[in-house]
Amino acid sequence: MLNHYPAWKNLLILLVMVLGILYSVPNLYPDDEALQVTHESRELGQTDLDRITTALEAARLATIGEELNGSGILLRFDGVEEQLRAKTAIEDALSDDFIVALNLAPTTPGWMQAIGAGKMNLGLDLQGGVHFLMEVDMEAAVLGRMEDNLSNVRSILRELRIRSRGLALVDSSHIEVRFASADDRSRARSELLDNFPELQFQNREANDLYILDLRMTQDTMLQIQRDTLQANRTTLLNRVDALGVAEPTVQQQGANRIVVELPGVQDPAQAIRILQRIATLEFHLEAAPGAPRSSYQTYDYVTPEGAFTVNVDNDVILQGDRISNVRPSLDQNGLPQVQISLDAQGGNQINRVTRDNVGRMMDILLIETRSRTNLVIDENGEEVEAVEFFEDRRLISHARINSALGRQFVITGLTQREAMDLSLLISSGSLAAPMTIVEQSVIGPTMGRENLEQGIRGVQIAAILVVAFMLLYYRIFGIAANVALIMNIVLIFAVLSSVLPATLTLPGIVGIVLTVGMAVDANVLIFTRIKEELRNGLPPQQAISAGYDRAFTTILDANLTTFLVAVVLFTIGTGPVKGFAVTLMIGIVTSMFTAIVGTRALVNLIYGRRRELRSLSIGIVPVKATPLKPTPGKGQAV
Amino acid sequence: MKARDGRILIDFMRGRRVAAVLSLLAVLTAIGSLATRGLEFGLDFTSGTSVRLGFPDTAPIDQIGAQLDGAGYGDAVVVNFGSDRDIRVLLPIDPGIGAANEAEQAALTGEAIAALLRDGIDPGVILLGSDYVSAKVGEELAEQGGLGMLVALGIIMLYISVRFQFKFSVGAVVALAHDLLITLGIFSLSGMEFNLNTLAALLAIIGYSLNDTIVVSDRIRENFRALRKTEPVDTVNISLNQTLGRTMITSFTTLLVLFSILLIGGESTQGFAIALIIGVIVGTYSSIYVASNVIIFMKVTREDLLVPVKEDAEADSVV
Numbered sequence: 001m002l003n004h005y006p007a008w009k010n011l012l013i014l015l016v017m018v019l020g021i022l023y024s025v026p027n028l029y030p031d032d033e034a035l036q037v038t039h040e041s042r043e044l045g046q047t048d049l050d051r052i053t054t055a056l057e058a059a060r061l062a063t064i065g066e067e068l069n070g071s072g073i074l075l076r077f078d079g080v081e082e083q084l085r086a087k088t089a090i091e092d093a094l095s096d097d098f099i100v101a102l103n104l105a106p107t108t109p110g111w112m113q114a115i116g117a118g119k120m121n122l123g124l125d126l127q128g129g130v131h132f133l134m135e136v137d138m139e140a141a142v143l144g145r146m147e148d149n150l151s152n153v154r155s156i157l158r159e160l161r162i163r164s165r166g167l168a169l170v171d172s173s174h175i176e177v178r179f180a181s182a183d184d185r186s187r188a189r190s191e192l193l194d195n196f197p198e199l200q201f202q203n204r205e206a207n208d209l210y211i212l213d214l215r216m217t218q219d220t221m222l223q224i225q226r227d228t229l230q231a232n233r234t235t236l237l238n239r240v241d242a243l244g245v246a247e248p249t250v251q252q253q254g255a256n257r258i259v260v261e262l263p264g265v266q267d268p269a270q271a272i273r274i275l276q277r278i279a280t281l282e283f284h285l286e287a288a289p290g291a292p293r294s295s296y297q298t299y300d301y302v303t304p305e306g307a308f309t310v311n312v313d314n315d316v317i318l319q320g321d322r323i324s325n326v327r328p329s330l331d332q333n334g335l336p337q338v339q340i341s342l343d344a345q346g347g348n349q350i351n352r353v354t355r356d357n358v359g360r361m362m363d364i365l366l367i368e369t370r371s372r373t374n375l376v377i378d379e380n381g382e383e384v385e386a387v388e389f390f391e392d393r394r395l396i397s398h399a400r401i402n403s404a405l406g407r408q409f410v411i412t413g414l415t416q417r418e419a420m421d422l423s424l425l426i427s428s429g430s431l432a433a434p435m436t437i438v439e440q441s442v443i444g445p446t447m448g449r450e451n452l453e454q455g456i457r458g459v460q461i462a463a464i465l466v467v468a469f470m471l472l473y474y475r476i477f478g479i480a481a482n483v484a485l486i487m488n489i490v491l492i493f494a495v496l497s498s499v500l501p502a503t504l505t506l507p508g509i510v511g512i513v514l515t516v517g518m519a520v521d522a523n524v525l526i527f528t529r530i531k532e533e534l535r536n537g538l539p540p541q542q543a544i545s546a547g548y549d550r551a552f553t554t555i556l557d558a559n560l561t562t563f564l565v566a567v568v569l570f571t572i573g574t575g576p577v578k579g580f581a582v583t584l585m586i587g588i589v590t591s592m593f594t595a596i597v598g599t600r601a602l603v604n605l606i607y608g609r610r611r612e613l614r615s616l617s618i619g620i621v622p623v624k625a626t627p628l629k630p631t632p633g634k635g636q637a638v
Numbered sequence: 639m640k641a642r643d644g645r646i647l648i649d650f651m652r653g654r655r656v657a658a659v660l661s662l663l664a665v666l667t668a669i670g671s672l673a674t675r676g677l678e679f680g681l682d683f684t685s686g687t688s689v690r691l692g693f694p695d696t697a698p699i700d701q702i703g704a705q706l707d708g709a710g711y712g713d714a715v716v717v718n719f720g721s722d723r724d725i726r727v728l729l730p731i732d733p734g735i736g737a738a739n740e741a742e743q744a745a746l747t748g749e750a751i752a753a754l755l756r757d758g759i760d761p762g763v764i765l766l767g768s769d770y771v772s773a774k775v776g777e778e779l780a781e782q783g784g785l786g787m788l789v790a791l792g793i794i795m796l797y798i799s800v801r802f803q804f805k806f807s808v809g810a811v812v813a814l815a816h817d818l819l820i821t822l823g824i825f826s827l828s829g830m831e832f833n834l835n836t837l838a839a840l841l842a843i844i845g846y847s848l849n850d851t852i853v854v855s856d857r858i859r860e861n862f863r864a865l866r867k868t869e870p871v872d873t874v875n876i877s878l879n880q881t882l883g884r885t886m887i888t889s890f891t892t893l894l895v896l897f898s899i900l901l902i903g904g905e906s907t908q909g910f911a912i913a914l915i916i917g918v919i920v921g922t923y924s925s926i927y928v929a930s931n932v933i934i935f936m937k938v939t940r941e942d943l944l945v946p947v948k949e950d951a952e953a954d955s956v957v
Contacts, residue, residue, distance in 0.1 A: 438771075444765055461902060524891075565790050565844050
């Protein structure tokens with residue numbers, strides 16, 4: 001018998017190998033140090049690039065590449081020092097609404113980027129940076145809404161002149177209102193029912209009092225949680241932008257947590273100060289024409305049709321903390337709008353101002369504390385970076401007052417996109433619930449580099465040891481196994497770089513190293529089987545075939561169970577455990593392919609077509625023993 | 639030490655009662671130690687601040703301790719990690735600060751300690767990094783880890799029951815529990831730190847030990863079907879001898895890899911490597927003595943495995 005694969009199978013293996021090499025090669029190209037310049041609200045163009053180049057020339061700094069990409073400008077520099085000096089030079093030359101972020105730009109050839117071959121993302125533990133896990137206080141968000149409801153219930157009862165014997169918050173989602181008579185209660189109930197669709201009403205009698213229980217519905221609580229988390233995430237994203245970090249991560253984790261990862265940030269205390277800063281909102285009227293210059297401030301207002309300036313009156317008519325809910329919605333004609341609900345006091349305040357000012361424009365300002373880095377000369381005469389905090393005030397809405405506003409009003413005349421953005425911005429300045437940092441880890445750049453270098457060295461040494469052992473122990477078959485092993489590593493890197501958006505972490509590297517050790521297991525199983533078959537007296541060609549066939553189910557069972565474990569790890573684990581699970585899963589799949597299909601193709605190429613094959617170079621095979629049972633290759637349960 | 643087909647070179651099963659007693663003793667010791675001494679949980683599972691610092695030369699631990707004590711960090715614990723030039727300062731959370739400011743406090747502490755040591759001991763001190771974990775997250779992590787292990791064991795038991803037979807799944811799960819308990823026991827007895835990396839290692843041990851057990855069980859199943867007139871104990875013995883070569887080689891290559899991680903992988907992965915080395919050694923032993931022992935103890939018979947399985951067609955189409 002002869003062992004050979006059909007041509008398509010060999011071609012398939014060749015194709016996988018070529019793709020594997022192609023998609024893992026970008027990791028060999030070192031990145032350029034770069035700066036990514038963007039603007040808060042508009043796209044950058046050639047004029048901005050010209051301004052930047054002039055500023056760089058003035059500072060005697062040279063770029064090694066400039067390009068307009070997407071909405072920003074990417075500048076490449078030769079070395080970290082140039083990059084940092086250029087950052088300061090550009091920040092000085094441009095106004096504060098430009099964001100200059102440190103970045104790394106790939107140097108892979110364009111055609112590689114075009115086919116989607118990129119580099120692996122390195123985790124914080126391999127490149128240094130700060131990791132925060134922030135917990136949003138959901139209890140506070142729900143409680144805030146209920147306190148609001150409480151004061152609204154009180155004022156409605158007062159308006160209707162229904163006397164209550166007291167009303168109180170029982171817990172964060174439960175209000176009880178006590179009445180002296182069932183009649184009062186039923187009148188109150190029918191009135192309140194229309195005003196509070198988000199509450200459940202229940203009657204109860206105790207101690208001769210008629211009690212009305214108002215509880216927040218489960219749906220509303222979930223909705224509040226979702227809104228609050230989203231609002232907090234938006235706020236964090238805005239503030240992370242202010243830090244000028246390249247490729248920050250702001251991700252939801254679980255129902256009430258947000259992960260923030262800032263690669264390259266070295267001053268965690270500053271990062272914390274900025275992340276925990278609270279954004280606020282203010283409602284103003286537009287200044288009347290001819291108003292004295294000292295009574296207003298001028299702001300840029302950017303719309304898709306263009307930017308213009310607005311004079312905003314200095315008097316605050318409403319603060320953002322009076323807002324109890326914001327959401328984008330559609331009006332009865334299906335047009336997008338933003339729906340804003342205020343608490344009772346806020347409703348009164350806005351009503352008083354707007355009923356006398358129908359027809360004028362109302363403006364909303366978002367105020368955030370941000371930071372900028374300046375170079376100053378310290379007492380030793382050296383240039384050091386100093387962080388300065390400043391208030392950033394932005395006009396986010398400019399709309400006409402069409403009628404006297406009350407507790408609920410809408411802002412119309414927006415596109416769907418604008419309605420979404422505006423409600424997110426308003427939320428970020430008003431609804432965000434308090435957040436606390438529950439986990440934080442800072443990895444210095446030295447440590448990150450060490451971790452990466454040691455990790456890579458670990459993979460190399462482990463691979464060399466295993467390769468040497470396999471070669472000594474299995475000879476020609478060892479070579480096949482070693483080629484498969486190296487292909488396996490290449491494939492894992494290719495999958496991690498281009499197929500999955502995975503991030504390589506230290507535990508991930510350990511996962512790869514472990515795969516190196518365990519990937520040869522499949523080959524060991526196959527080769528031991530082949531040796532056994534040889535010992536049982538099978539001719540070499542049949543021994544190869546039987547060895548591969550009979551080891552297959554064992555390998556499949558063993559790998560499937562390990563894969564299941566990896567899936568469990570991935571599902572329940574977070575952070576490092578997840579990173580480990582990902583590489584383990586990828587490694588199991590690729591190693592099954594290379595160790596079974598790959599080595600078989602090689603063995604077939606080497607031995608498959610030789611009819612007169614007398615022996616195999618597979619290491620020591622003990623003397624033949626009389627087989628206990630004939631072992632036909634097929635037809636028997638394995 | 640090679641086994642020939644059908645012959646028993648090493649009579650593993652003769653020593654099975656002794657092995658059972660030994661395993662039982664080891665597991666009981668491990669449980670005893672876990673119950674009384676417990677584990678030395680790392681920061682990941684407890685809470686507090688840990689600051690890592692690097693010195694240009696050997697770090698003077700005692701002097702550092704005294705320096706910190708003098709500056710008001712009386713609760714600080716200073717230990718070496720990785721090499722004698724790197725240290726780690728562990729600080730409990732100051733209850734007076736309040737949850738909202740803990741993290742910022744922790745971040746400032748790292749800088750402050752580095753500055754203190756630069757002034758007092760060596761200007762070349764660098765801040766390698768710092769970690770802060772609040773009590774709540776630590777607790778959750780421990781719960782998650784434990785839950786994960788139980789879920790993994792459950793799923794494995796189910797899979798083996800379907801693919802093999804119930805007695806085999808009991809064998810595999812008992813072997814896994816045996817490996818995990820003994821590894822945990824060694825961590826408890828030696829007082830080595832148990833952190834997130836060690837947890838990941840434990841989960842990897844599940845995978846590894848299972849791999850070994852499945853390979854042996856696979857051979858036992860095959861031999862039960864092929865060797866009709868052999869006693870179950872002998873069948874198991876023959877299977878163990880047949881797989882011995884493979885078991886040893888795979889354990890050897892895996893250990894090669896793990897020792898290279900241990901020796902050159904840096905301090906961040908040391909705990910992981912140590913846990914896995916223990917796990918691999920115990921796992922190799924348990925795939926021979928624990929899983930097989932349980933199967934024999936449960937009186938496995940040929941009939942248990944006589945379900946006709948048609949797998950060749952499937953196998954060929956996959957390859």
